[in-house]
Amino acid sequence: MTGVVDLSAATRERVERVEALLDAVRHRTAGLTPTDAAVRTVLLSYERAALSGRDDDVRAAQDAAEAALGRGLVSDDLLTALARIHLDGHDVRTAAELLDRCRFGATSTSVREMRATILLQRGEAVAAAELLRTLLTDERSWQHLAGLAAVYEELGDLRTADELYRSAEYDLDAKQLPALAWVEVRRARLSRRAGDPVGAWAHLRRARDASFDWRVAAECARCGLEDGDLAGAAALAEALVAHTGRPDHEHLLADVRAAAGDRESAARHRDAALRGYRAAARRWPWRYAHHHVELHLTAGTPADLAEALRLAEGDYHARPHGATGRLLVAVLGACGQRERADRLAAGLEEERRRALAALDRR
Amino acid sequence: MQCEWRPATLRDMADHNDPNSVNSIFADIDPSPADLYDMFGFPGPDPAHETVVVASTFASVPQAGELDPDLLYRMVVRPRRRAGSWPHGFDLDGMIRYVDGVRRRLTSPQQTGDIRAWVDNQQTAHLTLTGFAGGDLSETVRTNTVSSLRTPDGETIRVYVGGRDDAFFNDLPGFFRSINYAPQYYHVPHDSPAELREVPIPKTLLELEGNTYFNYDPAQPEWGHSEKRDLPSEPMTWTGDRFAKDADGNYRLVYSGKDAQAGKNVNCVVLEIPLGYLTHDPDQDRVVDVWAESWVRRAVGKVPLVPDDPLWTEQPLAALGEAERDPQLRHYKRVDTTAQPFADAALNEREDSRQVGGANFMLAPHFIKRLAHLGWGFGPSITALGLPSSFDHDNAPVSVHKVYRSVSSAFPRVRKLIFQELRMPDDSWNPHKLDIPLRRPVEIFIPNVCAIDMDTTGTWPFGRRLEDQVATRFLSIFLDMEARVAGGPCHIETLNDQSLWDSAPVVPKTPPNPLRNDKEFLTDFPYLAPPW
Numbered sequence: 001m002t003g004v005v006d007l008s009a010a011t012r013e014r015v016e017r018v019e020a021l022l023d024a025v026r027h028r029t030a031g032l033t034p035t036d037a038a039v040r041t042v043l044l045s046y047e048r049a050a051l052s053g054r055d056d057d058v059r060a061a062q063d064a065a066e067a068a069l070g071r072g073l074v075s076d077d078l079l080t081a082l083a084r085i086h087l088d089g090h091d092v093r094t095a096a097e098l099l100d101r102c103r104f105g106a107t108s109t110s111v112r113e114m115r116a117t118i119l120l121q122r123g124e125a126v127a128a129a130e131l132l133r134t135l136l137t138d139e140r141s142w143q144h145l146a147g148l149a150a151v152y153e154e155l156g157d158l159r160t161a162d163e164l165y166r167s168a169e170y171d172l173d174a175k176q177l178p179a180l181a182w183v184e185v186r187r188a189r190l191s192r193r194a195g196d197p198v199g200a201w202a203h204l205r206r207a208r209d210a211s212f213d214w215r216v217a218a219e220c221a222r223c224g225l226e227d228g229d230l231a232g233a234a235a236l237a238e239a240l241v242a243h244t245g246r247p248d249h250e251h252l253l254a255d256v257r258a259a260a261g262d263r264e265s266a267a268r269h270r271d272a273a274l275r276g277y278r279a280a281a282r283r284w285p286w287r288y289a290h291h292h293v294e295l296h297l298t299a300g301t302p303a304d305l306a307e308a309l310r311l312a313e314g315d316y317h318a319r320p321h322g323a324t325g326r327l328l329v330a331v332l333g334a335c336g337q338r339e340r341a342d343r344l345a346a347g348l349e350e351e352r353r354r355a356l357a358a359l360d361r362r
Numbered sequence: 363m364q365c366e367w368r369p370a371t372l373r374d375m376a377d378h379n380d381p382n383s384v385n386s387i388f389a390d391i392d393p394s395p396a397d398l399y400d401m402f403g404f405p406g407p408d409p410a411h412e413t414v415v416v417a418s419t420f421a422s423v424p425q426a427g428e429l430d431p432d433l434l435y436r437m438v439v440r441p442r443r444r445a446g447s448w449p450h451g452f453d454l455d456g457m458i459r460y461v462d463g464v465r466r467r468l469t470s471p472q473q474t475g476d477i478r479a480w481v482d483n484q485q486t487a488h489l490t491l492t493g494f495a496g497g498d499l500s501e502t503v504r505t506n507t508v509s510s511l512r513t514p515d516g517e518t519i520r521v522y523v524g525g526r527d528d529a530f531f532n533d534l535p536g537f538f539r540s541i542n543y544a545p546q547y548y549h550v551p552h553d554s555p556a557e558l559r560e561v562p563i564p565k566t567l568l569e570l571e572g573n574t575y576f577n578y579d580p581a582q583p584e585w586g587h588s589e590k591r592d593l594p595s596e597p598m599t600w601t602g603d604r605f606a607k608d609a610d611g612n613y614r615l616v617y618s619g620k621d622a623q624a625g626k627n628v629n630c631v632v633l634e635i636p637l638g639y640l641t642h643d644p645d646q647d648r649v650v651d652v653w654a655e656s657w658v659r660r661a662v663g664k665v666p667l668v669p670d671d672p673l674w675t676e677q678p679l680a681a682l683g684e685a686e687r688d689p690q691l692r693h694y695k696r697v698d699t700t701a702q703p704f705a706d707a708a709l710n711e712r713e714d715s716r717q718v719g720g721a722n723f724m725l726a727p728h729f730i731k732r733l734a735h736l737g738w739g740f741g742p743s744i745t746a747l748g749l750p751s752s753f754d755h756d757n758a759p760v761s762v763h764k765v766y767r768s769v770s771s772a773f774p775r776v777r778k779l780i781f782q783e784l785r786m787p788d789d790s791w792n793p794h795k796l797d798i799p800l801r802r803p804v805e806i807f808i809p810n811v812c813a814i815d816m817d818t819t820g821t822w823p824f825g826r827r828l829e830d831q832v833a834t835r836f837l838s839i840f841l842d843m844e845a846r847v848a849g850g851p852c853h854i855e856t857l858n859d860q861s862l863w864d865s866a867p868v869v870p871k872t873p874p875n876p877l878r879n880d881k882e883f884l885t886d887f888p889y890l891a892p893p894w
Contacts, residue, residue: 035592036549074595076551107555172661173695174432180661209665 005239010178010211011051018048038068039077046081053214053244055280061085062283076102080110087114089284092121092319109135116147123321125151125355130362142171146183154322155356158190165190181211185219197227214244221252230260241269247276248291270295289315290327297334305335322348395423395430396656396697399628400530401437403652403812404820404827407885412637412644414814415889416477417828418654418700419529419628426525426627426893427506429481434657434694435631438720439475439494441641442467444648444815447799452781454773457726457804464809465723475640478690479523479631481505487523496639508887513639520634522888528626529890531879532833535586536617541565541739542576547586548593558593563600564761565739567837568746568868569614571606578614587622604760605746612869613746619872624880625894632888637816644816651811653701653720657694701810703822703832722810727769729807733779734772738762740840747866750845750852752779778842780804784823785843785853791821798824803839822854828883828890833875834858 008015025032025040032040042065049057065082068075083098096118105111112135119128132148135141149164165187172180184207191199200223207216217236224233237253240246254269277292289311296308312331316324325348332341399419406413416437423430450456475494481487489511491499496513503509506524513519538546542561550558564570569577575598579585605613641647701720737753739761744751746760754775755762766772783800792798794817801823806813814825822830834857841852848862856862863871881891 033549033590033592036590039549075549075592080551104551104555104558108551109553169662170660171695174659174661174664176661177664180665206665210661 005217005235007212007214007217007239007243010213015048015051018044018051022048034071035068035073035075035078038064038071038073039075039081042068042078042081046085051213053240053246055244055246058085058088059283074103076104076108076111080108080114083111083114086284087117087121088287090121090286090289090315090319091284092118109139109141113143113147120151120154121319121321123319123325123351125155125321126358129359133362140171142168142176142179142183145171146186149186152359153186153190155352155359157356158194162187162190178211178213181207181213181216184210185216188219188223192223192226197223214240218249218252221256225252225256225259230256234260245276247273247280247288250276251291251295286315286318290324293327293331297331300334305331309335322352393421393423394697395421395433395629396658397421398654398656398698398700399528400703400826401652401654401701401812402529402826402828403650403814404825405814405816405818406634412816413634414637414640414650414816415632415634415820415887416650416652416812416814417529417630417632417888417890419526419630419890420656420698422525422627422629422893426629428485428525429487429505429523429629431481431483431485432659434478434480434659434690436479436655436657437477437631437633438653438655439477439640440472440651440720440811441475441637441644441647442472442649442651443646444798444817445805448781448802448805452777454770457730457773457780460804461723461726461808465721468721468723468809477631477633481523487521489521489523491519491635494640495642496636513636515639517636517639519636519639520887522630522632524629525627525893526630526632526888526890527879527881527893528623528628529828529879529883530623531621531831531876532623533617533620533875534622536615536619536874537833539576539578539586539616540567541736542598544593544598547576547590549590550593561598562763563598564763565736566605566761567616567740567743567874568761569606569616570600570602570761571604572602573600573606575600576616577606578616600763602760605743608869612867615868615870615872615874617872617874618870619874619876621876621880627893628890630888630890632890634887648816650814650816651720651809652814653699653811655696656698657691657696659694663693699810701812702807703826704836705807705810720809720811723808726808730769730776730780731766731772733776733803734766735764737776737779737840738764740837744840747868749847749856750842751840752782752842753840754778779839782839782843784839785851786821787853787855791818791824793819829878831858831873831875831877834873837874 022041022044025037025044028037042061045057045061045064049061062082062085065078065085068078069082079098079102083095086092086095086098095114099105099111099114099118102108102111112131116128116131116135119125119131129148129151132144132151135144136148145164145168149161149168152158152161152164165183169180169183172183184203188200188203188207191197191203204216204220204223208220217240221233221236221240224230224236233256234253237249237256240249241253250269251273254266254273257263257269258266273291274295277288277295280288281292293308293312293315296304296311308331312324312328316328325344329341329345329348332338332344397420399421400417402415402417402419404415406415416439418435418437420435448456450459476490476492478490479487485505487503487505489499489501489503496515496517499511499513499519501511503511503521503523507522509521511519511521535546542563542565544550544558544561545554561575563573563575575594582589585591607613637644637647637650640650699720705722734753737751738755738758741751741753741755742758742761745755745757754777780803783802784806785800786792789795796817798815798817806823812826813823814820818824819827821827822832822835826832835854838852838854838857841856843852845852847856848865858873858877860873863873879891883889883891
């Protein structure tokens with residue numbers, strides 16, 4: 001994986017199409033109502049952000065949605081698009097409030113899908129699974145299957161999660177190769193969690209074949225780092241930083257440099273990541289909180305640990321689920337608060353077992 | 363979907379990868395090459411060489427003359443003997459017996475022919491014909507070119523795969539206005555509830571007084587054509603009690619008679635096949651049932667498998683159906699099916715779950731309820747025009763929005779409608795003057811096949827010829843074919859008769875849909891007009 005990496009190739013055609021459609025909206029005056037124009041602009045901007053991975057594009061989509069709603073334009077499409085942006089930013093409260101304003105939220109598939117995500121983020125895995133099963137009964141779709149897989153993944157039932165992801169793949173068609181790549185990335189993570197790095201790489205190769213976009217590249221870089229392929233990981237991480245400019249990708253490159261013994265470069269990218277996390281937090285307080293925590297945790301100074309604890313507690317308070325809880329456990333342990341860490345870990349484990357038992361009964 | 367955690371390491375606690383964020387959400391739903399438009403079928407023109415013409419048309423994506431290599435287009439063909447007269451009672455029991463007979467016929471291991479067409483990345487078309495009496499064929503042909511295939515018996519099959527003019531001529535916005543279909547007129551959310559697709563306002567052929575949500579607006583003539591409005595903040599309902607009339611006392615037809623498909627192209631698969639190739643017994647098998655399907659390649663088939671992964675065809679939630687057993691179809695998923703015009707748009711309400719192909723017998727209860735629902739809308743508006751209706755609407759003075767939950771309560775209303783013989787305007791459809799029973803709506807829509815009677819001209823409902831104005835003929839099922847209009851009995855062309863509209867108290871004075879296509883059809887294969 002060494003050498004020049006072109007992360008735009010897989011999505012170039014789609015990006016060009018989005019740009020052309022955005023341009024058409026800007027220049028088309030007849031036949032479009034203001035709401036229609038706003039909806040198109042927001043959805044296309046969000047599409048562009050999803051393709052590019054750049055936070056600037058997410059900001060543009062969010063600004064366009066907020067501006068339209070601020071002008072009094074009313075549309076469920078605007079509300080759900082903005083809710084999705086907030087959900088991407090891990091702001092579940094704002095996302096839920098926006099969904100509550102949707103006129104047809106009770107019957108909307110996309111609204112209910114997002115509600116399932118919110119439930120999972122809030123630690124209500126069983127309720128999330130129930131809602132996703134209801135959605136699956138209404139209409140079998142890869143998103144619902146993948147959503148249900150994520151519930152089992154969160155609860156550590158890796159086998160069931162993988163079966164569901166595999167079923168989701170079966171429902172994807174040739175026009176949805178980026179989605180296939182996404183599911184393969186998830187399955188790669190499951191394989192790695194199950195102690196099967198070879199299987200993980202097989203899934204990642206498949207993801208690359210399907211659509212070698214920034215998501216796939218990031219996962220390949222992380223796995224390369226873990227497996228000691230530092231040259232490959234570095235090439236990918238550099239390409240990611242150049243392509244997306246995201247702070248978590250700067251963070252990744254810093255880790256690769258550190259693993260390679262290049263302290264100076266590692267420090268430079270670490271600082272860039274830190275600046276990026278702080279800047280992003282001004283708009284999306286919890287979007288990168290977990291990465292931000294990791295950065296401070298790795299640094300390990302008393303000041304860093306204090307900041308890590310503040311962020312981890314805040315993130316867990318906003319999203320009290322297993323992943324944020326376990327990160328808080330790690331931070332508490334690093335801060336020497338062993339008793340509190342053990343208590344929280346035991347509670348999380350008890351909750352996980354209870355949720356799995358409840359799902360087994362259904 | 364957004365949270366995930368790996369106990370082995372703290373890394374990757376983030377997940378910004380929501381499945382929906384990789385799922386395209388274009389504000390405009392792109393036209394899909396899987397969207398089938400029409401299924402045509404009729405006997406070929408040469409009586410000396412008996413052939414059947416079958417043509418499946420679909421969205422011209424990527425463009426007319428260029429087909430999507432990820433799509434497979436299929437036609438399922440079943441030659442059979444012509445059924446005799448209706449053998450059952452004209453009641454619910456008769457309906458049940460008929461549907462059960464259809465079910466047994468379609469689920470029995472009878473001869474089924476299968477035509478498949480797809481293109482590779484070089485736009486070479488691949489065709490297979492299997493399951494026919496004349497033997498299997500597998501050929502490649504150039505797209506946009508008429509080709510000839512030789513059967514093992516030395517007969518010729520003509521083939522065309524490529525772009526043509528859209529042979530459907532129809533006032534589609536008028537149809538959507540008649541059923542108050544909001545997405546044609548309003549910006550509705552992408553996954554809007556059912557009541558926002560067909561708004562709970564009575565369906566009607568005549569505008570309803572005060573129905574500002576759908577009535578024609580002279581201030582915005584492009585509304586519903588190239589322009590839409592924002593969704594009103596209030597629920598769209600109607601509480602009036604009469605049809606709208608202008609100052610001259612005329613009703614206003616919801617149709618314009620204009621061809622919304624004018625100047626548009628399709629891609630298509632057209633074949634002209636000797637009947638003797640399709641069946642061992644062409645003298646007895648005088649009806650050819652056919653329906654079309656579109657299949658899209660599965661994503662998992664486009665990339666190499668993970669070596670140790672179980673075969674993806676073993677995936678746990680898929681039933682072992684036809685597609686899983688078929689070595690080619692298992693790499694595809696069925697998207698759309700079509701046969702009878704308006705079976706999908708009018709009766710199935712475009713529901714994805716109702717894309718079942720010809721074997722639609724399980725939809726029979728839905729059809730009864732749906733036809734009753736449509737009848738309460740169209741029936742009173744037909745009566746208001748002075749025409750006899752086959753739907754029992756208790757002489758309602760205006761269209762009614764009524765939804766049925768029970769088949770038994772809906773059935774008495776539609777009994778005549780579904781069992782009446784659809785009269786033809788003259789005898790030209792039956793050139794040999796054979797004893798061929800007229801068809802009844804129940805037989806036309808169950809099963810959902812284009813049933814081509816080889817002893818007729820193949821005009822709808824004895825097949826479907828290109829020049830048939832099927833949209834208006836579909837509306838004619840709501841006419842009472844035992845009654846008379848202007849001195850003659852009602853028939854399937856009554857509503858296409860300009861003189862009827864000239865004398866009716868309605869504007870515009872036009873049949874609902876255009877009477878002919880925007881381009882002349884050809885007299886020779888492939889019959890559809892060249893693309894624009």
